[in-house]
Every structure is written in C-alpha cells, then in structure tokens.
Amino acid sequence: MASRNTIVAHVEDRPGVLARVASLFRRRGFNIESLTVGHCEEPGLSRMTIVVDGDDHQVDQVCRQLFKLIDVVSVEDITYTPMVDRELALIKVSASNFNRREVLDVVEVFRADVVDVHADALIVQVLGDEGKVSAAEKMFEQFGILEMVRTGRVAMRRGPQTTKPPAISDSQQAAAAIRAMLGRRPEGALPFASD
C-alpha cells in the first residue's frame, strides 16, 4: 500500500554521512518526502527523521539499505506505532493595515505565532503536524504568501518506549537488535508473489 512512512535513523556524526544517505536514496530511486537531521540525546550521534513515499516493500528496502551504511547505527520505521510528529513552518504573509486583522484571525485559529511584523508583511510561525501546517498554509494563501519554509517532519514514539540505537558493543546482540528493528517479514505487498 502506498503511504508516507516515517523512518527514524541514528547516524554517526561524521563528515559525509548526509551525502552517503542522500546518495543511497538517489541511486536506489527512493523518493524522500522530507529529511531532517539534528542532535539527539547521545553525543556523537545525529538523529534523522526521513519521510518516504512508497509502498511497504519499498520502505522495507529503504530501511534495509540504509542499515547497510556503516555510519548508520539504527533504523526504525515507526509509522505503525503511536507517535507524535511535528513540523514547523515560517510563512511570510502579505499584510497591510487594510487586511492585517483578518490575517491575525487566521493566526489565532491555528494557534500560530507572529514572530515578525512589518507594515507590509508578517512572519507567522506555525507548529503542528503536517495536516495542520498544510491547512494553515492554504488559509494564508488568500492573503498572498511572499515566502515560506517548512522544516519537514520530526517524530517520536509516544509513551516510555524509545527509538534509541542499541547501546551495544557485542556484535551478536547488536545483530539481534537490528534484526528486530528490520523484523517485518518481506511478505505482503511485494511486486511479485511466490505463494
């Protein structure tokens, strides 16, 4: 089934690691909807949230191929687990004395913030899941969007469960942990069926 899957990967914080990940996506023909990267709770590692467009089989391949990169420490598809996902957008909306009040009404409806004001424009900061950010974007379009930037999705599992890399030096245990993450059997929505 085609969908947007959310993959969380921990990578060694080394030069070139982003290029390795990008090169892999390009070469294997995977479609990235968004990719964000930043620090995480463990120094020396970065956390990537990758939103991938594709059917389950493709996404499974993405995870397995990503994991093969030596600098990638963990890969997990958290699409089907309860999670919180957020995105931030800065939207520069054309606003004059004539319509500023209307713009602010929309800001309020989306519980967004105005972070910069000028006689001819406002910068609005919208925070929320993708649906909310997209809805806000649509509403602001009527006033004229001069400029916009969206960060792409970041996500985290709900509850005490974490998406942490296995803190393991023992190779066998690490292999087991990785296999558990890649645990979905490649059965189901594959292009070809054998049974």
Place this chain on the structure above:
Amino acid sequence: MRLTGARILMECLRAEGVDVFFGYPGGVVLPLYNTLGEYPDIKHVLVRHEQAAAHAADGYARVAGRTGVCLATSGPGATNLVTGITTAYMDSVPMVVLTGNVARDLIGRDGFQEADITGITLPITKHNYLLMRASEIAPAVKEAFHIASTGRKGPVLVDIPKDVFVEEAEWDGYPQGVSLRGYPIMDVPRDDEVDHAAATINAAKRPIIIAGHGVVQSEAQDELIQFAERADSPVLTTLLGISGMPEDHELSYGFLGMHGHYYANMAADQADVVIGIGMRFDDRAMGRFSDFNPSAKIVHIDIDPAEIGKNFVTHAPVNGDVKETLSRLLPQIEQQTHPEWRGEIDQIMADHPTDYIEEGTGLGGPWLVKALAEYTQGQATIVTGVGQHQMWGAQYYPYTRARQWVTSGGLGTMGYEVPAAMGAQFAQQEPIWSLCGDGGFQMTSQELQTVADHNLPVRFAIFNNGFLGMVRQWQELFYEHNYHSVDLGQPDFVKLAEAYGVRGVRATTRAEAIQVFRDIEGYDGPVVIDFQLEREENVWPMVPAGAALSETIESAEEV
C-alpha cells in the same frame, strides 16, 4: 614511536599480512613510494593502467580468498580505478583500495589532479574514508580490512592526502580490534528462521537448491554437499556460484539463467521449494521475475538482510552466513529421497543436453573448452572476460574445486580477463587459464608487459572469433541480422605477444589446438594463444531478454 603516515600505512599492510599489491605512482603518492624499498616483503606490482591494478587485486582476492589491495595516485589515477572498483562491488569481492589525494589545504579548491574520489565512489564501495591526519591511518586501515572481508564482502577505499603521508604520528602497533557500532556481524542466524526453513525443506517434494557466490565466499562447499545429500535436492548454481558445488557430484545440475543449462532452468521452474543459498536472485539468473515459478515457496539464506525479499516474496528468510546457517540447518533436515523428481530432471537432461559441438575439424567455442578441460584434467583455475567465450567457459568446463572459476558477473566487465588473471596468478603456482575475448583482450592487453616483467605463467587463450561475439549474436537474433560495429579489426596477436617478449602461438584447427596444448606443457612463462574460431557460432541455450526461464530456447529457429 613516531612514524610518517607513509610508514604507518606500510606497517598496517604488513600487519594485515599483505604480500602483494598492485599500483601505479604519481605526484601525491611519491612519499609512499619513497618508503616501499623498506618493505621488500610486500611486493608492489607495477601495472600499466590503474584499471588493471583494481582488476588484478580483484582476481587475486577471488582466487586467494583474501583481501586484494591496489593503489593509485590522485585525480586520473584514482578515476581509472572506478571500473575495477565497481566490478568488485557488484560481485562483493573483498578489496582495499588506496588512493593519494592532493595536500589538505588544496582539497576542495580544484587543486592540480584533485578528484573527489570518495564522492565518486560513494555508490560503488562498501565504505570509504578520506583521512585528514596521520593518526587516523592505522584505525582506518584496520577498519577497512575488517569491513572489506566480513559480512557481505566488498571494496573499501581509503583516500590519503599527500601531506598526510609526510606527517608524523605515534605508532604503537596495529590496532587490535575495531569498534563499529553500525556494523554488526550477522553470521549467526535466528533459531526461529532456521526452524521455519527446515520445516519448509522437510515438506518439499520437488526441492531445488540454487547455490550462489556466497557459498564460495563462505567456503561452504562441504556443508552444501551434506545439506543437498540430506535433502536429496538437486543443486543448481548461479554464474558466480560455479565451483561452489563440485560438478562431478550426482546432485549437481549445472547453472541456471540466461545462458544456463536447459534442464537447470526447467528444474528451477518446476520445483515446489526453491532454496537460494548465498545468491541474490539476479535477473540474469531468474529470468522475468513475474513469471519465475509462481507457485514455488522460496527459502533464502543470505548474510545481507537487504537481499532478502528484494526481488521475490520469501517464504522462509534466513539472515546469516552460509556455512554457519547450513551447519545449524543440517541436523534439522530429515533424510529425504526424491527419486521421481530427480528422474524427471534426468529425463529433461537426456532430452536437452548442453552439447552444441559440431562435427568437423574447425575450432568452435564449446569444443575448445572441452578440449581444454581434458588437457587440464578439469583442474585449472579459469578466469574469463565477458561474452560468448565466458558462457562457453561456464557451460563446458567441469568445475570441482571452489575458487576455480573467476568471472565478472554483476558488472560484466570486458577487459577483466587479462589483469584479473594476472592478479590471480600471484595467488597460485599452477598456470591460470585466462579465456579471453578478442574484443576484451584488446581492452587491457597492455598488461602483457606486467605479466612479462614478472614472468607469470598465465595462459591467455584468445577465443578469436573476430567479432564482439555476444553482441553480434543479439544483432543476429533480435535485430534482423543487422550487424553494426561488431566486426572487429585486430592486430596479429602472436606478433603482439612477441613484441612484449611473451610467447605467442596460433591454432586454427582442432588438431593444431591439441598440438598447442602439448607444445606449451611445462613452459614456465606467459603464453598468448590465438585460437581462431569459427566466426558466427552462437551460445545455446538462451533465455531471450525479458523472457521467463520456462521460455528457454535452444536454437535460432525458436526466436
């Protein structure tokens, strides 16, 4: 002790037990060449083109079962390696590739002979490094050899700027281990996966094993034989799995695929359980995916989790090393007997043998390979180029010893035959037989000089059909006989050999060929043999591009 980067690198190679490496100098690696004299135990073979250095390291690795090493200078030296690195990557051959780069302060500024070789090789290496300090060399080289030679093997590149070779760093011995958190070893399979595979195999009525390159690489020939005997399952190989199963064994039924044996393709297509072992279900092996034996259950043993389920739904995946997995699987397999199933395949084999040897005195490819097999008693190590001669070499030589067959499968690199055979010859005393295409030979024949320098006893058997034969065959069969750019002018190969100081001989008939085999017996130097073949012979059987294995054809009339 403080050592220069160059010495540290050489100390690392010595600690890894590297006895030979293939390279070519240039400006930025001069500091390294300046120290080579101090390491006489590590033989440096000066090639004539860097592509050959990479193929030689690859050929050496495949025959020795060890990591091959090559070296090039920055810029053009490094980019010349690319074909060789890709060849090794596609076939998962363990290699450490060393390149020099411009001095650190010139990197990124388009310095003279700067090439971003780590960027260029991102998609064709298992991993690569650009080292910015001499102190990084020892740990990186240790990691490089570890990564290249474990798990699913492959090439690893280490790029070292000129001034890093000169910089000094503390050397307190080669690192003992590596700490690579993102690279666990996946040798040992999960119990539940082994159980599930065993149950599937025990329930099979018409099992077929397809043994791949992973069997050879994991040195699991004995385990494979035991497993096949217990499951009473016929064994096919992929092109790269050849030599993983001794072909004189009664359960061996040759290789499958585009130019595989008719009976092998039918057996794969009619099995109820297909057991892929250390192979990646490549399209050349399996034919059109959507019509490959749709009702079979697939068991797949592979060390690379990304290969499992890549092309087919896998009923019983087992992620693990072949040797490790088979030894765990074996006790769970109940002794089976499948006489009817084997009888069926035997019947197909009797009706459709691979035996396309024409009557007469002229030289044909199949005849020549069979004659070579007889003369070498099936014991030679065979290296090939790409094309018709490669397929005949796969079909007609009876391989029994692992690592006896060396060929570029995934990339299909013409020109591989000369340098790969040269590198392979450093791994064994007995003469290597290199089956060459007249096209492929002309791509890398400059290495005859390297071969002559070292008086290597390689036998270069040129299958001289005066054509880019495999392409010609396609033009004949699928492009209405419209030959274009396949009729190949060529030098006098005997004179060419002699110009390099290499013995050159020619054979145009079967009698002459046999005479040549006798004449060169015991000769301890290189020989080039110009076998002048019938020009328009085709390779049969064949699965036309995009067809299913069940649509294998055996003659031009069936196209």
